[in-house]
Amino acid sequence: MGKQRIGLFGGTFDPVHLGHVLVAQAAMEEARLDRLFFVPAARSPFKEALTPSSGADRLRWLRLTLSGHSRYEVDTSEIERGGVSFAIETVKAYQIFFPGAQLYYLIGADHVEKLPLWREGQQLAESLHFLVVPRPGEREISFPEPFQGSYLAGFPCQISASLIRNRVRQGLSIKDLVPSFVEEDIVNRQIYS
Ligand code: ATP
Numbered sequence: 188m189g190k191q192r193i194g195l196f197g198g199t200f201d202p203v204h205l206g207h208v209l210v211a212q213a214a215m216e217e218a219r220l221d222r223l224f225f226v227p228a229a230r231s232p233f234k235e236a237l238t239p240s241s242g243a244d245r246l247r248w249l250r251l252t253l254s255g256h257s258r259y260e261v262d263t264s265e266i267e268r269g270g271v272s273f274a275i276e277t278v279k280a281y282q283i284f285f286p287g288a289q290l291y292y293l294i295g296a297d298h299v300e301k302l303p304l305w306r307e308g309q310q311l312a313e314s315l316h317f318l319v320v321p322r323p324g325e326r327e328i329s330f331p332e333p334f335q336g337s338y339l340a341g342f343p344c345q346i347s348a349s350l351i352r353n354r355v356r357q358g359l360s361i362k363d364l365v366p367s368f369v370e371e372d373i374v375n376r377q378i379y380s
Contacts, residue, residue: 191288193281194223194318197265197274199231199348201239202373203252204365206346210320211259213341214293218318223293224281225249226262228272232306235271240378242266248369275307278314290314294336296321302334309333322347355379 194214200207203225211223227245230238239245246263253259264280265272274292281290292315299319305311317336321327323343330336351361356379361370373379 191222191285192218192220192291193285193288194218194220194291194293195226195262195274195277195281195315196223196293197226197228197272197277199234199239200225200227200245200249201348202245202351202365202369202378203248204346204348204351204369205363206322206344208252209342209344210293210295213320213339214291214318215258217339217341218291218337220258220291222258222260224260224262225253226265226272226277228265229269230271232271232273233301233304244372244378248366248372251368252366273306275305275311278311282314289316291316291318293318293320295319296325296327296338299328299330299334299336303331352379 196211198207214220215223227242227249229242246261246266249261253261265277278290294317296319302308312333312335317330317334318339319336320339320341321343323345327338346364351364354361355373361373
């Protein structure tokens with residue numbers, strides 16, 4: 188039996204949207220992942236100025252969205268730890284929990300050139316293979332040393348969480364861009380309005 192192939196999908200997921208689900212599907216298929224863990228950050232190191240929606244809301248939306256998928260899991264550890272979430276801390280925990288597994292980390296193409304800014308980059312680069320699905324029109328730039336990864340064909344999609352939040356603010360529909368219960372919750376509770 189080959190090495191177990193474990194994917195980690197970090198991010199803010201404020202809210203989870205169709206783009207995330209399509210990235211996950213591409214990674215499962217193209218990188219032949221055995222399991223994929225969605226790891227919502229308490230706070231992103233790159234968005235420290237922004238206070239995200241509560242961890243409880245973001246976790247509930249993720250759980251509902253992923254409930255039909257037996258190989259997807261939601262990892263609550265970064266939200267439970269609180270503070271600013273650094274990928275390296277989570278990756279070290281997975282190395283202990285899944286010794287010998289090949290770890291993959293899913294990111295958007297906008298993050299590739301910023302990888303050298305990630306904390307403990309050398310250790311991350313030695314531990315992970317990055318997987319990227321470019322949004323439509325995004326260029327495939329090469330991975331900065333010492334990081335390595337692959338671009339997936341996937342299902343390029345323009346949706347981002349900021350697009351969802353902006354559309355709500357402008358009174359535009361987010362139906363079909365997020366799962367229906369996420370849309371209902373956002374509209375009923377006037378989140379982002
Ligand atoms: P925001 O607009 O608030 O920055 P986001 O949707 O881009 O939100 P996160 O919720 O943090 O970002 O998403 C987690 C990861 O998924 C990030 O690495 C992000 O780049 C990636 N991602 C999100 N949407 C897409 C998409 N449509 N195509 C490819 N990657 C995506």
